[in-house]
Amino acid sequence: MSDQVVDPTAPVSSASSIVDDDELLLRRLGYKQTLVRSYKLLESWAASFAAVYTLGGLRATFSIGIYGGGPQAYWITYLISSVFVLVTAAVLAEICSSLPAAGSIYFWAAEAAGPRFGRLFAFVVAWWTTTAWTTFVASNSQGATYYMLSQINVWGGSFTTDPSDIKFRALAWICSQLFLAIAMATCFLGARVYKYIFRLSVFMILLDFLLNIIWVPIGVSKTYGFRSAEFAFLETINWTGAPPAWNWMLSFFATGGIMIGFDASGHIAEETKNASLVAARGIWWSAVSCVAIGFPYVILFLFCMPDLDTFSSLTAPQPFVMLYSLALGKAGSVVMIVLIIFTTVLNTSVSIVAASRLVYAIARDGVLPFSGWISKVAPNGQPKNALWVIWGVSAIVLCTILPSPTAFSSLISASGVPTVASWGLIAFGRFFLTPHQLMKSRWSLGFLSRPFHLIAFLWNTFLSGVMFSPLFFPVDGAGLNYAPVIMGAVTLFALACWWFIPEEKWLEKRKIRAVIASNQENFDDIVGHQSEKNGVRERIVVRGAEEEA
Template identity: 55%
Template sequence: MAPTTQTHSDLLVDQDDVPVIGEQDRSETNSQDDAALLKSMGYKPVLHRTYTLVENFSTTFAALYFVGGVRVTFSIGIAAGGNLAYWTSYLVTMVFTFITAAVIAEVCSASPSAGSIYLWAAEAGGPSNTQAAVNYMLSELTVFNVDFPTDTGDIKFRAVQWICTEILLALAALLNFLPPKYFRFVFYFSSFMVLLDFVLNIIWLPIGAHDTWGFRTAQEAFMSTYNGTGAPPAWNWCLSYLATAGILIGFDASGHVAEETKNASITAARGIFWSTVASGVGGLATIILFLFCAPDADTLFSFGSPQPFVSLYAVVLGKGGHVFMNIICIVALWLNTAIAIVAASRLVFAVARDGVLPFSSWVSRVQDGQPRNAVIVVWTVAALVTCTILPSSVAFTSLVSAAGVPSAAAYGLICLGRLLCTPKRFPKPRWSLGRLSKPFQFIGVFWNAWVVAILFSPYVFPVTGENLNYAPIIMAGVTILALISYFVMPEDAWLPRNRISHFLDSKGTVSETVEEVGSSRRAQHEGTASQ
């Protein structure tokens, strides 16, 4: 049997123009229904809708992968202020990220679409994982004293790094072509690997630390400070947020699969919020564990491998135990990449559905309820970005470091849009914050502005061409291109204003299809011409 395929013209509907004053309680209308909600946004339901809260929760839980996030950022956080700065900054980050996640979850409840933050930002206002997995593998060269360069400045090392990264990326992308009934097991296994990694660290790391260099005292674990960035003391402390904020960025992943989730207006919102809470609490426990079990800063930075925790595990767990832990880390990061491709491909599909991308009609094509062409686009772009490893490790690192900025900026813009542009007009969600909504939006604006500022900051001082943070330069270039597109492309070419207005004022009822709307517009045009 040939696969069922939807083309670009099958994806959009037009909405009835039903002006409404004040917020609309969707719980009293048939827009609770997933299809009606989607149609009120101007789209036809074409993606499979088979996922439940378990799969939706797992999307963000696996995408955040809190244990891996702490491991990757641990040395960065320790260098920027030491232990005291790292855990206190994480507490602040955790609380304010929970608040932001609550706002995003509320918006998702009103607008559960694959477009996620792309569409929510408009309505409110009116690939690094595979490379991280490769770092775990190549760090074994240091542990086993293999005569091969491990310096990222060496082209031989970067070539091997690139080949391994491309292979893992391809395998992760191919997983996304599994039918939904099988891919749900990827969600289950990803979450299981995160929990297994966490449990093994809780059990093995204290035993290994006790038998080797011993536990740090409470004074050492919580109160020691360090300046490894060369920045002035105050800003050195602030840079610890670069590490802590990165652990919990990306919690919108559950929103990207909202169109594939049953009872999405409730389930997707719960998935976003509670997976963020679970990851945040798990991250705090992991940080405390590492603070007591890791060596002092000078010893940690002396390991001299792309991923210091590989050498740390080798010391405290022995070669056999650390290899097993390393395999767990690599598999978890690989599955994390597969989940990231899920989220990214749904976002690309949603953007293409609105006709924004080149070849949008092909990119937005759906086969058997899955946006497989969008997966190919994400895979291709990620593979091309990975090629920047070859000429320079700085280029790739800069692109990866800039990746968190758009998410934080989008979170802040959504909060700002809800606070100022649609304070009363936005449809009332089924998952609502009630009286906390406005205060949370206000906090979300300033918190995410702070995160963006930190992500734009140089990390090592004095600043040179080699350690320059290219994130603001990359974002400036993207912003310039966006402004040019804004003035060059007509508004009706993508996400027209009236579609947003119709969504904001809609009760979820739809009476016209794309074809009917097209016919009525042609009739109107012909009538105007005859006059």
């Protein structure tokens, strides 16, 4: 096990005898502070808000929402998804408040499952979420490329934009690797500097929103005109070939399936001040913000989309580029696409930060090969070697663009569903396996906690099923959704790790019991020391606190 893990009951040296309440809580979870705590509520909220980037997700899946169920299903499923996403966010925020640690999600799974199944759940969730974040980073880089190369269609260029052509795939691979490298370069900035990346990401997302809300309707009014209210709210469509009921359900793929990533606040919890409260608030308010900003966008484009014949003929690698061209003109589409690409690169950067903290957390427990190297932290507070690992894996995933378009799309099909499945598994553990295990959280759901756990489990299980489904029927090799295959392979790998890696190597039952006991018995001791005197937080003497406990 890495030397970064400490025994929370061990004597404290005089050099480290004074720590604040964040570090004390982390110590009682079994770790010492190595990352730099500099983020506050704004950065915590911005991390999740930027990681989700609701507008980008809606653009990427808009055609799926229209083809599956039509406009009526699209806006209704968005509202339904919003309710259940907020319930899930509330559940995760409460758990995060009790266990605010880097790479939190696998820790949450271990606590939710209890000593008997905690280690198993932790292995599964750790590998599910690592797969999700790294493939998402790769798919985001490709997404930025597709926005750029779709301008070839707008301007009538002669270069092919057919993904089945190796020339296009080669160019797409080069550009995707370039965008990945740009996003990665920002991640090596120190924590005190990187907070401005969080803020810039939020600014760009809000600018994206405002330009769409203001400029696009003006452009549509001067070009092809708006769709009717009857079309926007009542039109049903079945272009998926699925049975009518399931065709309607597939709209959840384009609504609930894109609101993923608001657990990023938890992944940077060890870099957040007052983390047991601030990280939880970051998760909750980012989910609220993402839901709120998305609904006007959904309604906007149901009115501003062209007629169905025109819409179905938008065959660029990213059809939304052609839609902007129709509404705003060629020059206007360039302005929007430059903004979107820049924002997407920032979104990729934030996602890399979240993913690297997860890899860092797993490595410091000694599970990965070369864990000692991966878990090292640079003087500026960044786990730079974990960042290199994310870069390497994402770059390898991007290489699958070259053999065939199916190879890459198969891998990135698992970029969202593992996270959704992880949330469902955590809620399952809390409701069925540890229902009577008291969870002391400063951000608490109170009497709503237990019903919310059940709702979150049912919702995320349902959403996983939708995201596993093929999107077009009848199903052939080209249209097969490979997410279940990828998930199955990752799950088998996680089970093999759980079986073959000795318990003393990672997450012993004794440690899980210690985490649970620390949460239940010592939390009040920690937060009881929090006070403000002349604007300066009172420091806590660890040895005295332990003697009092």
